Amino acid sequence: MSDKKVINMGDRRRKQGKGRLLKHKGYPQLKRRPVRKAAAPIAPTGPIQLDDFQVEAIEAVLAGRNVLVAAPTGTGKTMIAEKLAEKVMGEGMGLIYTSPLKALSNQKFSDFKEMFGDKRVGLVTGDITINGDAPLTVMTTEIFRNKCFEDLEDLHNIAYVVFDEIHYLDDPHRGTAWEESILFAPPHINILGLSATVPNVKEVATWIAEVRNTDVLVVEERERAVPLEINWVSPDNYILNESQAKRRVKKLIEKRKEEIQQLRTRGRKKYYR
Amino acid sequence: MVRALQDPSEVIDLIQDKLPALFFVFGRAKCEELAIELSRQWDFLYADEKEKVQQIIASAEADHPDMFVHRDRAILKKLLLQGIGYHHAGLSPALKRIVERLYESRLIWVLFCTETFAAGVNFPAASAVFESCRKWDGREFRSLLNREFFQMAGRAGRRGFDEQGYVYIQISEDHPEETGFFKESGVEMVHGRLTVSANTVLSLLMWKTDEEIEHFLKSNFSAFQKRRRLKDVTDKIMKINNTIREMSAYYCEERDSTSCPLLHKKLKREMHRLKSRKYRQRPGSQTRIKEIQRLLKSLAKKKCQQDRCFEATAVIREMNSKLDMLQLKKKQLGIEARQYTVDFQKMRRLLERLGYIKGRELLPRGKFALHLHIQEIFVTELVFSGLIDEMPADVVAGVLAGVDYVPGRREYVQVPPYDFDAVNQLRAELMEMGVPQEYMVWSPVPGYLAHAWYNGKDFDHLLENSSLQEGDLVSIIRRTIDLLRQLEKAAEGNLSLQEKIRGIRRTLDRDQVAVLF
Numbered sequence: 001m002s003d004k005k006v007i008n009m010g011d012r013r014r015k016q017g018k019g020r021l022l023k024h025k026g027y028p029q030l031k032r033r034p035v036r037k038a039a040a041p042i043a044p045t046g047p048i049q050l051d052d053f054q055v056e057a058i059e060a061v062l063a064g065r066n067v068l069v070a071a072p073t074g075t076g077k078t079m080i081a082e083k084l085a086e087k088v089m090g091e092g093m094g095l096i097y098t099s100p101l102k103a104l105s106n107q108k109f110s111d112f113k114e115m116f117g118d119k120r121v122g123l124v125t126g127d128i129t130i131n132g133d134a135p136l137t138v139m140t141t142e143i144f145r146n147k148c149f150e151d152l153e154d155l156h157n158i159a160y161v162v163f164d165e166i167h168y169l170d171d172p173h174r175g176t177a178w179e180e181s182i183l184f185a186p187p188h189i190n191i192l193g194l195s196a197t198v199p200n201v202k203e204v205a206t207w208i209a210e211v212r213n214t215d216v217l218v219v220e221e222r223e224r225a226v227p228l229e230i231n232w233v234s235p236d237n238y239i240l241n242e243s244q245a246k247r248r249v250k251k252l253i254e255k256r257k258e259e260i261q262q263l264r265t266r267g268r269k270k271y272y273r
Numbered sequence: 274m275v276r277a278l279q280d281p282s283e284v285i286d287l288i289q290d291k292l293p294a295l296f297f298v299f300g301r302a303k304c305e306e307l308a309i310e311l312s313r314q315w316d317f318l319y320a321d322e323k324e325k326v327q328q329i330i331a332s333a334e335a336d337h338p339d340m341f342v343h344r345d346r347a348i349l350k351k352l353l354l355q356g357i358g359y360h361h362a363g364l365s366p367a368l369k370r371i372v373e374r375l376y377e378s379r380l381i382w383v384l385f386c387t388e389t390f391a392a393g394v395n396f397p398a399a400s401a402v403f404e405s406c407r408k409w410d411g412r413e414f415r416s417l418l419n420r421e422f423f424q425m426a427g428r429a430g431r432r433g434f435d436e437q438g439y440v441y442i443q444i445s446e447d448h449p450e451e452t453g454f455f456k457e458s459g460v461e462m463v464h465g466r467l468t469v470s471a472n473t474v475l476s477l478l479m480w481k482t483d484e485e486i487e488h489f490l491k492s493n494f495s496a497f498q499k500r501r502r503l504k505d506v507t508d509k510i511m512k513i514n515n516t517i518r519e520m521s522a523y524y525c526e527e528r529d530s531t532s533c534p535l536l537h538k539k540l541k542r543e544m545h546r547l548k549s550r551k552y553r554q555r556p557g558s559q560t561r562i563k564e565i566q567r568l569l570k571s572l573a574k575k576k577c578q579q580d581r582c583f584e585a586t587a588v589i590r591e592m593n594s595k596l597d598m599l600q601l602k603k604k605q606l607g608i609e610a611r612q613y614t615v616d617f618q619k620m621r622r623l624l625e626r627l628g629y630i631k632g633r634e635l636l637p638r639g640k641f642a643l644h645l646h647i648q649e650i651f652v653t654e655l656v657f658s659g660l661i662d663e664m665p666a667d668v669v670a671g672v673l674a675g676v677d678y679v680p681g682r683r684e685y686v687q688v689p690p691y692d693f694d695a696v697n698q699l700r701a702e703l704m705e706m707g708v709p710q711e712y713m714v715w716s717p718v719p720g721y722l723a724h725a726w727y728n729g730k731d732f733d734h735l736l737e738n739s740s741l742q743e744g745d746l747v748s749i750i751r752r753t754i755d756l757l758r759q760l761e762k763a764a765e766g767n768l769s770l771q772e773k774i775r776g777i778r779r780t781l782d783r784d785q786v787a788v789l790f
Contacts, residue, residue, distance in 0.1 A: 031316040034289040073427035126755035175466030226430025235446035252449035
């Protein structure tokens with residue numbers, strides 16, 4: 001057994017003296033309230049200090065290199081794209097930000113508008129075009145792919161393309177647009193790829209380097225900004241660690257097999273009676 | 274068997290000091306049910322916070338007065354006032370936005386959500402709970418991949434605020450075998466998934482040189498990976514051949530010659546066998562015995578490095594069987610690496626047969642399909658068969674809504690009030706011409722919705738006449754608008770068609786389905 005606390009729900013309630021059941025206006029029944037301070041805590045909005053990998057990636061893109069950043073969710077990959085956008089737009093050039101999902105494009109469009117102002121940001125998806133000539137345009141990967149084939153002149157002022165969530169390359173439906181973009185994006189456009197950590201990022205980078213005949217720097221961050229602790233919750237509401245959970249699951253599977261067996265035999269008897 | 278829902282109230286009790294929590298649920302209905310279940314017992318907001326929620330809701334309702342009216346969304350409003358929410362693709366964009374806004378304002382303490390909530394957008398939480406680890410991926414139920422799990426679990430832990438992100442996986446009593454155990458070190462590799470569509474072939478022929486096409490077919494990520502593996506296999510084969518050569522050095526000079534002591538032994542063994550009762554009477558046995566005896570006499574007896582020779586033989590035998598497997602693999606990989614060239618030629622032949630191209634030249638159909646990115650062949654045929662011209666605008670909207678649409682299980686939509694036999698007729702004809710099914714995916718199911726929407730029916734009417742949710746309806750109409758835009762571009766030069774298409778698009782793009790920022 002590990003030193004992880006295994007707390008029974010009943011115990012816990014006693015220990016924390018909770019279950020403060022409060023009555024509310026309009027809600028006749030009593031409801032449970034969580035143990036917490038009066039006000040919701042405000043989390044800091046952004047990292048105050050940049051991580052090493054962010055610094056490395058930012059320096060590289062500012063120096064005009066092709067970069068592939070792989071880091072776990074929530075470590076601040078977007079920050080790198082933002083710094084790049086500032087620089088590119090400051091030089092009077094354009095930047096395209098592609099995302100694999102339309103919902104994401106809309107979200108990023110809103111985010112960037114807040115950052116750079118309404119006039120400098122555009123959005124192009126299959127069904128919407130807003131401010132399509134803006135220096136920073138957010139688009140789906142499909143739209144960018146189409147431009148690489150049909151509207152090359154639209155791209156002459158673009159210095160960088162950012163591929164967000166580049167590991168979506170593995171998606172059976174969306175991967176194609178992404179690959180065609182990398183193969184056919186005009187050579188003057190540099191690439192910044194943002195990816196979750198996958199074991200073969202280096203292979204992806206080698207491939208991009210090979211097909212585009214250029215250098216690609218890989219910046220990898222394996223550490224999470226906030227480490228994860230994974231636990232399991234049993235059917236009777238105990239918190240279990242991995243080995244406990246595995247034992248528990250094994251027992252439950254055996255029990256389940258027995259139950260099914262019993263049901264079968266009982267069913268048969270009934271049938272013969 | 275219907276799976277019993279585990280009451281989330283007790284889990285939330287366990288982790289009440291680790292809120293806000295994202296509660297990942299695979300299934301929209303389950304998402305909603307669990308949220309309602311939790312709200313029976315829990316209330317997370319104080320009076321002043323409820324007031325804030327009320328305000329935010331009121332200001333959103335000013336823009337979308339009926340956002341909480343459809344279906345059971347009135348319940349969602351009640352939930353939000355208790356600090357509980359749900360978020361999935363069935364919600365209207367306006368509802369999704371308000372849930373996201375409340376979450377960002379830290380007014381939602383437990384959010385029941387589907388996978389989409391974890392895709393890219395920045396919504397960290399103190400903890401993430403997994404109702405189960407099994408999802409429907411459009412084809413089958415399967416366990417989450419490590420990559421998918423960590424994409425979601427990674428939402429736990431707010432940077433600069435929490436020291437740790439807490440993740441909880443529920444063990445189900447009924448299906449304990451579905452419990453997930455994930456390892457970050459087990460995250461899956463990324464593979465190339467390129468497919469050669471009609472548009473790919475047309476675009477390549479239109480815009481790219483033969484050289485570039487070659488580059489595309491041979492250098493895409495999948496082919497690149499295959500080539501790398503092919504190189505690995507070739508290297509291995511070379512190594513094995515080297516080993517075999519090295520090991521052969523251990524054979525002594527006499528090996529395979531008549532003076533080899535091993536041969537001596539072998540012959541003795543054979544003779545012994547022939548002398549046994551079983552073989553003695555067989556024809557030829559006696560002659561062979563005599564022969565062996567003669568040979569044995571003539572063989573020079575010699576000392577030998579038997580052990581090393583034996584060992585080498587064993588190793589070489591093993592190496593040879595490995596070699597066979599690797600050769601097979603090499604052949605296979607060689608075929609796979611050429612797959613894209615084969616696919617390209619196949620599609621090219623089909624397009625040639627259907628009159629889209631002639632050699633490298635794009636014919637009118639091909640030039641048209643060049644602007645389409647979804648079911649290119651089928652949509653082009655809809656136009657060139659004259660159907661789009663002949664059909665009234667509202668029917669065109671209905672028919673186009675069904676392009677590339679695969680209805681879900683148990684999905685119900687009112688039958689369209691128009692005749693769509695002609696469309697099915699066209700598909701049958703195409704099939705006879707050898708167009709594979711997957712290039713003409715179409716369903717009449719969403720037709721009623723786009724048809725009614727074109728004719729000015731309101732959103733409630735669509736909801737009443739189908740089992741679909743707000744978000745689905747919006748997405749069906751927006752997909753249709755997307756396709757109409759493609760058609761409009763393709764129809765350049767055909768003014769009347771372009772006019773008609775643009776008219777339909779503008780009529781559809783209104784009210785609840787219009788995108789607002």
